[in-house]
Amino acid sequence: MEEILKNSKTSSSSSFSVLVNDQEKMNKKIDELIATLPVDSEGSVPLYQLKGCWYPFFAIRGNIAADLHFQAQDSDIFLASPPKSGTTWMKALIFSIVNRNRHPPNENPLLTTHPQNLIQYIEFRHYLNGNIPENLDQLPKPRLFATHSHYASLPHSITHSSCRIVYICRNPLDTFVSLYHFLRSSEKIQQDMDATYEKYCRGTIHFGPFWDNILGYWRASLEKQEKVLFMKYEDLKEDIVFEMKRLAKFLGFPFSVEEENEGLVEEISRLCSFENLKNLEVNRTHKPYREGGVSANAFYRKGEVGDFVNHLNPSMVENLMKITQEKFAGSGLVFKYSLDKLQNS
Ligand code: A3P
Secondary structure (H helix, E strand, O other): OHHHHHHHHHOOHHHOOOOOOOHHHHHHHHHHHHOOOOEEOOOOOOEEEEOOEEEEHHHHHHHHHHHHHOOOOOOOEEEEOOOOOOHHHHHHHHHHHHOOOOOOHHHOHHHOOOHHHOOEEHHHHHOHHHOOOOOHHHOOOOOEEEEOOOHHHOOHHHHOOOOEEEEEEOOHHHHHHHHHHHHHHHOOOOOOHHHHHHHHHHOOOOOOOHHHHHHHHHHHHHHOOOOEEEEEHHHHHHOHHHHHHHHHHHHOOOOOHHHHHHOHHHHHHHHOOHHHHHHOHHHHOOOEOOOOOOEHHHHOOOOOOOHHHHOOOHHHHHHHHHHHHHHHOOOOOOOEOOOOOOOEO
């Protein structure tokens, strides 16, 4: 086991100096690396640990392939997040802000397309199963991508170029509750909440440990403010207009005074709001949002801050708060747990 861990830690992306463009070679390299990785088979799907991040089986091959093949462009925009942190909302916002001249709110593709299909995950859509994609150069500029990887396990080309990364996260209690419900519906397994909770606390959960996922981007955002924008779900809930302006400026698409005076920021915020998106036909259907995907409506549940109080008992709350305080100690990171009380950790 020690040997396996040693291998996985030393298998850094920088060790792959030559890009792999041949699918056969790619498959071989992926198989070789995967054979060295720690595996957790306790949950509903096997998880593989690479550079500290636990990848579900459907994302590990794609992450390695992207590391070996993806060429970031300086104009690229990446949305990074732990699962169930408001990714769908941010996909809608980023797409609408960046494309507002091409698609004004009343003709926005969001009206007929699920946000998950407007910005695709690099590790389990573009490079699904380790397949080398052919069409990345044809994507409209700026190219928009999403990822759940930790900062330390991002494909090399993303961290070593001038592309921008927006990170969204959410307090660990609401994230857990949202994840629990999503896994139950998406993996079609009646998961026991206690078992999922234990795995979440231990970190062996999709793209976990949750705290490491957050800390990597938090530190990167402090060191490289022009590269990483760190955002929180609770802040967006509290003041969407302020957060959207901050986001648009970071992305290089600031709102002009005229646009602000015309109420465009508010208009886009209404288009991307939970209530609006949830009720659109494309999002409220039980049908999969893409072939083989989960139900479109699984991405919209309650959309509230503080819903954890309805699902977690006091000892679960206390324990998660304690882990969070320990993990984030000295980082300067705090989360709001309820917008009413504006409590901080
Ligand atoms: P809940 O399960 O707490 O309701 P992700 O998009 O990362 O998968 O996160 C899903 C969570 O974001 C779910 O939280 C979902 O309801 C919420 N959500 C989805 N769209 C939203 C929106 N437009 N505004 C606010 N919250 C949204």
